Amino acid sequence: MSLHLRHLRLRATTPDGVFGTDISFTPGLFILRADNTSGKSTCLQAIIYALGLEGMWGPKHDVPLPHAMTAKVSDGHSEHPVIESEVLLEIENGRGEVLTVKRPVKSITSLNLISTWNAPLLTVPGSSGAQTDYFVREKGAAVRGVGFHHMLARFIGWTLPSVARYAGGESPLYLECIFPMLFVEQRRGWTLAIRYPTHLGIREVGRHVVDFLLKLDVERIDAEKRRLRELERDLVTRWQKAAGEVGTAAGMIGAVVESLPTQPTTSWPPAALPTLVVHRNDTWVRVDDVIQADEELLQRLAAGPVPTVREDAPALAAKLKDLEDALAQLDAVASGAVEDVETETAELQSVRSRISSIDKELQRNRDALKLSKLGSVQALALSGHSCPTCQQAVSDDLLPQVLKHESMPLAENIAFLDEQRKLASLVAADSEAILRGKQRELTIIRERADALRSEIRAVRTTLTSNEQSPSVAAIEQRLRIEERVARYRRAIDEVSILIAGFEELVAEYKHLLSARAELPKEALSHRDQAKLGLWEQRFVEYCERFGLKSVEPRSLNISRETYRPVHEGFDLDFVRSEKPKEMELEFDFSASDTIRAVWAYLLGMMSVDHTFTTNYPRLLVFDEPRQQSTASESLGEFLKIAAQQAQGGRQVLVATSETLPDLEPMLKGVPHSLLSFEGRILKRVPS
Structure with a gap:
C-alpha cells in the first residue's frame, strides 16, 4: 500500500494570459520552501483538492483554495480576473502504476467531476492514456464504481473497512477520515486532538483510523464480528423464509404448523416437535389423528355393503x-x-x-x-x-x-x-x-x-x-374421505421435506456461534501490542530528541483505548478551562511542546511501517511544521528523523517558510530534495 506524489500543476486562465506553477516531487524527504503568503499552502491544499479530500476539513463544498485560483491572480503589479482554473496531480502506487488526475477549480463544468488518465501526462510529455471520469463529494463516491474515492482506495491498495455510524448501520471508513493522520494542514492540523471530520457520522473514528492504518488485528476482529453479524441476519432471513414455505405447504390443506421455532436454534429437532394441525369441530386436531380417524371410518364402511x-x-x-x-x-x-x-x-x-x-x-x-x-x-x-x-x-x-x-x-x-x-x-x-x-x-x-x-x-x-x-352419497362419502387422506398425506410429506431442511440451517447457526466464541476475548492481540508498543517507544524517543520539556518524555505513553498521547492518564490535549479546578493538571504543556508531540506522534506511527505489515500509504505531509516559535534545534532534529522515516520508498513532504540561510545548516548531512521559490509561486506561464 503506497501513495506517492509525482507532480503537481496549477493553472489559472485570465484574459491576460495563464498563471500557474509546476512542482515535481521526489521520494524521500522533499522540502518545499517559499516565503509566507507566497502560495506554498495553496499548493498543498491543491493536492488535497485534486484528490477530493477537502471533506476532511468539514462538510462545506466551497473550494478550499485562495482567490488566486478562484477570483483574481496577481503578477506583483496588478490583479487579473480568473476565467477558468484547474489542478492536475500525478500520483503513483506501490505497483508502479501512474495516474494523472485533473479537477476543475473554476469552471462551467461541475467541480465534483474528476478526470483521470492511466499515464504520466505531466512528467512524460507526449504520453497518452485512457481517460476515465469519476464523481467526488457526492453520495456513493466511496462505494460506487464511478466514485473517485472508490477507485482511489483500490489504486492505493486499500480495502476500506465498514464501520458503525451514529445514525445506525455501517459505512466505509471514508478517505476523508484517514487523511488527517497523513496530512497536517497549517491552519487546522497542529493539535494533538486530530481533527477528524465529524459530519460523516462515524463512531470512534480515531480508533478506526489507527486500527486501519496500522492494520491491527482488532480491526480484523471487528470486521469478522461484523461479518458474523451479517451472516446471522442472513440466516434469520433464510430461517423465516423457510418457515413461510412450511406455512404455505400446510395452508394448502387449511392446516398450520405448531411448535416450529421462528428464530434459529442450536437444538434440532426441538424438544416440542413441529406438528401439522387442522381445525375440526371448533378445535385444532393433529393431521395424523385426522388421518387415523378417517382410515378407521373407511375400514368400517368398507366392511359392509353400500x-x-x-x-x-x-x-x-x-x-x-x-x-x-x-x-x-x-x-x-x-x-x-x-x-x-x-x-x-x-x-x-x-x-x-x-x-x-x-x-x-x-x-x-x-x-x-x-x-x-x-x-x-x-x-x-x-x-x-x-x-x-x-x-x-x-x-x-x-x-x-x-x-x-x-x-x-x-x-x-x-x-x-x-x-x-x-x-x-x-x-x-x-x-x-x-x-x-x-x-x-x-x-x-x-x-x-x-x-x-x-x-x-x-x-x-x-x-x-x-x-x-x-346410495351416491354413501359412495361419494368414501371417495371424499379417501381423497382427503391422500391430500393430507401429500401435505405431510411435503412439510416433512421442508422441515428436514432446517437441520442444515441449525448446523450453520451452531458453526456461526462457534466462530463467534473463538474470537479473541482480549481487544488487542500480541501483534497489536507489539505495534502499539513500537509506536509508543518511537513517540517517547522522538519527544526526547525534539527537546520536549513540559513533562518528562518517559512519563508519556499512547493509550491502548484511544490511541492518543497521554500523561498520567490524561490526554496531552487536555483543556484546563473545560474541567473543574480540582481536576486541573499539575503541569503546563506549552504550545511549542504540542508541536513537538505532534511531530513525534505522526513520525512514530510512520516508523511502525518499517518493521510491521501495515496499511500505511508511506506518505506524510507537514504544512509549516515550525509553529509556535519552536526552536530551530528542534526543527533540525525533526528534519533528520523525517528523512530517516522517508527512506525505503517512502515520502515525507514538508512545506516551510524558513529562510535558506536558516534551513541549509539544518539540512547538512540530511538526505533530501529542496525546491525553493522566490516571490509568488503562481507565476505567468510562458505562452
Whole structure:
C-alpha cells in the first residue's frame, strides 16, 4: 500500500494570459520552501483538492483554495480576473502504476467531476492514456464504481473497512477520515486532538483510523464480528423464509404448523416437535389423528355393503336439512371473512401507498439537500398538492403565501419523514400478519363450504335416484374421505421435506456461534501490542530528541483505548478551562511542546511501517511544521528523523517558510530534495 506524489500543476486562465506553477516531487524527504503568503499552502491544499479530500476539513463544498485560483491572480503589479482554473496531480502506487488526475477549480463544468488518465501526462510529455471520469463529494463516491474515492482506495491498495455510524448501520471508513493522520494542514492540523471530520457520522473514528492504518488485528476482529453479524441476519432471513414455505405447504390443506421455532436454534429437532394441525369441530386436531380417524371410518364402511337409496333415504332427508343449514351459516361466516380480507387488503394497500409517497418525498428532500449543499437556492415547493404522510389534499388557496417555502430545515424534514416511514413500515408489517391470518381463516371456511356443497349434491342425487340403486352419497362419502387422506398425506410429506431442511440451517447457526466464541476475548492481540508498543517507544524517543520539556518524555505513553498521547492518564490535549479546578493538571504543556508531540506522534506511527505489515500509504505531509516559535534545534532534529522515516520508498513532504540561510545548516548531512521559490509561486506561464 503506497501513495506517492509525482507532480503537481496549477493553472489559472485570465484574459491576460495563464498563471500557474509546476512542482515535481521526489521520494524521500522533499522540502518545499517559499516565503509566507507566497502560495506554498495553496499548493498543498491543491493536492488535497485534486484528490477530493477537502471533506476532511468539514462538510462545506466551497473550494478550499485562495482567490488566486478562484477570483483574481496577481503578477506583483496588478490583479487579473480568473476565467477558468484547474489542478492536475500525478500520483503513483506501490505497483508502479501512474495516474494523472485533473479537477476543475473554476469552471462551467461541475467541480465534483474528476478526470483521470492511466499515464504520466505531466512528467512524460507526449504520453497518452485512457481517460476515465469519476464523481467526488457526492453520495456513493466511496462505494460506487464511478466514485473517485472508490477507485482511489483500490489504486492505493486499500480495502476500506465498514464501520458503525451514529445514525445506525455501517459505512466505509471514508478517505476523508484517514487523511488527517497523513496530512497536517497549517491552519487546522497542529493539535494533538486530530481533527477528524465529524459530519460523516462515524463512531470512534480515531480508533478506526489507527486500527486501519496500522492494520491491527482488532480491526480484523471487528470486521469478522461484523461479518458474523451479517451472516446471522442472513440466516434469520433464510430461517423465516423457510418457515413461510412450511406455512404455505400446510395452508394448502387449511392446516398450520405448531411448535416450529421462528428464530434459529442450536437444538434440532426441538424438544416440542413441529406438528401439522387442522381445525375440526371448533378445535385444532393433529393431521395424523385426522388421518387415523378417517382410515378407521373407511375400514368400517368398507366392511359392509353400500346401502341402497331406499335404505339411506330417511336418514339422508334429515341430513340434507342439517347440511343446508350448516352451509347457510358457513356462507354467512364466509361473507364476513371476505369483507374482513378486503378491508385489511385495502388498509395494507393504503399503508403501502403512504410508504411510497413518503419515499418519493424523502428522495425529493434529499435531492434538494444535496443541491443546497452544492450551493443551490432553489425553493422546495409542495408537490402534488397532498401531504406525503396522511395523503390529505393541501389547497394552496387556504395557505398564506409565506408557507410556500420550507416550514422546517431540510435535514429536520428528512428526519421527520424517516420516522414517519419507520412507523408506516411497522403498521404495514402488522397489517400483513393480520391479512395472512384472515386469508388462512377464509381458506379453511371455503374448504369446509366446498365439502358441504359436494355432500349436499351427493345427498340430493341419492334422494332422486332409483330406490334400488346404490346410495351416491354413501359412495361419494368414501371417495371424499379417501381423497382427503391422500391430500393430507401429500401435505405431510411435503412439510416433512421442508422441515428436514432446517437441520442444515441449525448446523450453520451452531458453526456461526462457534466462530463467534473463538474470537479473541482480549481487544488487542500480541501483534497489536507489539505495534502499539513500537509506536509508543518511537513517540517517547522522538519527544526526547525534539527537546520536549513540559513533562518528562518517559512519563508519556499512547493509550491502548484511544490511541492518543497521554500523561498520567490524561490526554496531552487536555483543556484546563473545560474541567473543574480540582481536576486541573499539575503541569503546563506549552504550545511549542504540542508541536513537538505532534511531530513525534505522526513520525512514530510512520516508523511502525518499517518493521510491521501495515496499511500505511508511506506518505506524510507537514504544512509549516515550525509553529509556535519552536526552536530551530528542534526543527533540525525533526528534519533528520523525517528523512530517516522517508527512506525505503517512502515520502515525507514538508512545506516551510524558513529562510535558506536558516534551513541549509539544518539540512547538512540530511538526505533530501529542496525546491525553493522566490516571490509568488503562481507565476505567468510562458505562452
